[in-house]
Amino acid sequence: MKATTCWTKGMSLNATNNRGHEVVMDVPEGKGGTDLGATAFELCLMSYSGCVNTIFNMVATKMRIEFDALEVDATGLQKEDAPTFTDVEIELRINTEASDSKIEKCLENTLKLCPVGVLFHQAGVNTTYTIKKLQMA
Template sequence: MKATTTWTEGLASKITNNRGHEVISDIPKEKEGTDTGASALELLLMSYSGCVNTIFNIVAKKMRIDFTALEVDTIGSQKDDAPTFTDVEIELRIETEASEEKINKCLEQTLKTCPVGILFHQAGVNTTYKIKKLQKA
């Protein structure tokens, strides 16, 4: 894997994965950016959320858990003016007929194998999780 970042203007950059995908990184206007994209720290949190969603989906298929909706909210906080995340709270919302026990087991396996989550854990970030089972509309 390789990522390449190219400055575009002000504090904004274009980040590519060298497979044809790109994102714009910038910082908010109140921090002297132009707010043309998510900050690098926001992208990190977005990556964690996306990783949990993707890995849960893969594990759920292996466990034969069918679902009609899956969302992951990831909230990062920085206590005591820390320069990076000290805590992350993840809420997984799923619409499924599967039992809560089966969903919990799926999430446990997801958390053991999510590469981004493993990095957060190794960095000492306190991460908490909760599952909310959605009712079919």
């Protein structure tokens, strides 16, 4: 796995995973950028949310949990002007008929397998999780 970033102009750059996928990164106008994309720091949090969503989906498939909506919010907090996240709150919202205990077990297994979450944990970031079951339409 390899990531490459190429400066384009100002504070803006393109990041690629060298498999043909590219993301524009920048900083807000107030910090000298032109706000053309998410910051690298924001992408870290977006990656955590995406990883939990992806791995939960994979685990749910194996556990035969069917759903028609799955959303994951990751909220990063920095206490006392820390240079990085000190805490992350994950809220998983799912529309399913599966039991609460089955969803909780799926999330438990997800957290063991989510590589981005493991990385945050190893970095000492305190992470809390909540599950909200949406109403079936």
